[in-house]
Amino acid sequence: MNLDFSQIVPSIPFILEGIGATLKFVSVSIMFGLVLGTILALFKISNKKWIKLPADIYTSIFRGTPLILQLMIIHYAIPQLFEYDIPVFLSAVLAFGLNSAAYVSEIIRAGIMAVDKGQIEAAEALGVGYKPMMMNIILPQATKNILPALMNEFITLTKESALVSTIGYMDLMRRAEIVGAQLYRNFEPLLFAGIIYWVMIFILTNIGNWLERRMRKSD
Amino acid sequence: MIKTIDLTKTFGEHTVLREITTTIDQGEVVAIIGPSGSGKSTLLRCLNLLENPSQGYIWIKNREITSPKVKKVEIRKDIGMVFQHFHLFPHMTVLENVMYAPIKVKNMKKELAVKIAKGLLAKVGLKDKIDAYPNRLSGGQKQRVAIARALAMEPEIMLFDEPTSALDPEMVKEVLDVMKDLTQTGMTMVVVTHEMNFAREVADRIIFMDEGKIMEEGNPKEFFTNPKTKRAEDFLSKVL
Numbered sequence: 001m002n003l004d005f006s007q008i009v010p011s012i013p014f015i016l017e018g019i020g021a022t023l024k025f026v027s028v029s030i031m032f033g034l035v036l037g038t039i040l041a042l043f044k045i046s047n048k049k050w051i052k053l054p055a056d057i058y059t060s061i062f063r064g065t066p067l068i069l070q071l072m073i074i075h076y077a078i079p080q081l082f083e084y085d086i087p088v089f090l091s092a093v094l095a096f097g098l099n100s101a102a103y104v105s106e107i108i109r110a111g112i113m114a115v116d117k118g119q120i121e122a123a124e125a126l127g128v129g130y131k132p133m134m135m136n137i138i139l140p141q142a143t144k145n146i147l148p149a150l151m152n153e154f155i156t157l158t159k160e161s162a163l164v165s166t167i168g169y170m171d172l173m174r175r176a177e178i179v180g181a182q183l184y185r186n187f188e189p190l191l192f193a194g195i196i197y198w199v200m201i202f203i204l205t206n207i208g209n210w211l212e213r214r215m216r217k218s219d
Numbered sequence: 220m221i222k223t224i225d226l227t228k229t230f231g232e233h234t235v236l237r238e239i240t241t242t243i244d245q246g247e248v249v250a251i252i253g254p255s256g257s258g259k260s261t262l263l264r265c266l267n268l269l270e271n272p273s274q275g276y277i278w279i280k281n282r283e284i285t286s287p288k289v290k291k292v293e294i295r296k297d298i299g300m301v302f303q304h305f306h307l308f309p310h311m312t313v314l315e316n317v318m319y320a321p322i323k324v325k326n327m328k329k330e331l332a333v334k335i336a337k338g339l340l341a342k343v344g345l346k347d348k349i350d351a352y353p354n355r356l357s358g359g360q361k362q363r364v365a366i367a368r369a370l371a372m373e374p375e376i377m378l379f380d381e382p383t384s385a386l387d388p389e390m391v392k393e394v395l396d397v398m399k400d401l402t403q404t405g406m407t408m409v410v411v412t413h414e415m416n417f418a419r420e421v422a423d424r425i426i427f428m429d430e431g432k433i434m435e436e437g438n439p440k441e442f443f444t445n446p447k448t449k450r451a452e453d454f455l456s457k458v459l
Contacts (some may be wrong), residue, residue, distance in 0.1 A: 121269055122306035126320035126372060127295040136323065140310050217352075 008188045011179040015192060018172035025092045026161050030154055032097030037104025044109045055105065062102035068163050071095040075167045088169040096157060103153050111146035112138055144215045151208035155201055172196060220245040220407050221266060226275035228261055235261045237431040248408045250418035253428035254454060259411045263378050267298045296324060299369030303381040305361040307353040313340065314349040317368045339367040343397050359390030363397055379410040415458055419443050427451045
């Protein structure tokens with residue numbers, strides 16, 4: 001069996017640098033997706049059609065087309081229209097953030113709908129306005145319900161982040177590919193990258209479990 | 220204090236309230252009774268605009284709250300409401316539940332809100348539960364917290380929507396006792412209830428409803444011993 005891990009040892013620091021690159025754009029994308037997703041979710045629960053409809057269309061488009069296509073359009077197609085050279089980091093964050101927002105908005109919408117209607121009535125009867133009611137009463141309760149689904153979305157996003165290697169972003173995946181091409185050995189660097197992805201997801205999962213336990217303190 | 224004129228509420232084809240006209244004076248305790256589906260709760264929920272009346276007018280303290288110009292939030296500050304299913308905020312402790320609205324809605328200083336909340340919780344007999352979460356409380360305790368929460372806003376009117384209907388029988392008394400105490404303070408109270416004894420003992424006036432209409436109203440003694448309408452007579456024969 002042709003397997004020799006010693007050959008990739010000199011390239012390990014090069015691959016490891018990709019962790020930072022991956023984490024950087026994944027965390028920015030998650031934040032972006034979370035904020036936009038929350039706003040879209042609030043639009044979706046509105047009873048005004050002209051507020052709800054754009055959010056529904058948005059979700060339909062971003063969930064209805066492949067992520068890699070969205071990434072390509074943002075990185076290659078739109079710059080063609082405006083003759084603007086978009087940095088890979090920005091393309092990556094835009095594509096993943098916008099895409100994630102569509103999924104997150106559905107998760108949050110479902111979470112808000114699952115909060116007992118009586119909670120809204122109780123807040124309304126006390127004279128609490130819409131904004132504090134959402135911020136202090138509805139969203140905190142929704143958060144608890146949606147945390148597992150949200151963690152799942154973050155895990156998916158972290159794994160799918162490897163797609164940005166296709167537009168040349170020097171993430172973990174891209175670096176593993178480069179090392180593989182240089183050494184004419186693909187198994188070792190790809191396995192190495194795979195382990196790192198797995199460890200990252202493992203840590204993320206545990207953070208999620210810890211958060212969930214903390215939120216259950218009022219149960 | 221409260222005045223409704225031709226108040227009507229429809230849900231689609233279904234008419235739940237039919238031209239309700241009545242007046243409730245300041246400090247009066249009114250019990251609304253009647254069979255289920257008679258529109259009692261809907262009437263109560265119209266009074267703080269949790270339901271939007273389809274037609275008719277409601278005046279509270281000489282202000283027409285059914286006017287489109289009126290802000291609901293403003294109206295509701297003066298009207299406390301207690302629900303059948305409590306609706307405490309489950310992610311907040313008992314104390315936080317009670318002090319939340321004064322701080323957020325009235326911009327009350329936290330120290331003062333804590334003081335008021337603790338005072339109210341002591342009054343409803345829950346001094347030792349202030350740091351508990353609602354799910355640790357019995358139904359009766361939850362409802363007493365809910366009453367304290369509503370009172371923390373220092374309302375002028377209190378609405379009770381079947382406050383004891385979701386309680387185990389042995390917990391009904393503790394809630395009714397708190398409500399009885401409240402009547403002594405001169406609070407204007409409107410209580411939708413199935414507790415006939417409570418209505419008889421505590422209410423100044425009974426409003427008997429059926430099919431979305433006020434069939435009969437009057438003082439409890441007269442109503443319970445000598446109902447004027449056949450409907451009320453039938454109803455009373457079933458529940459007493």
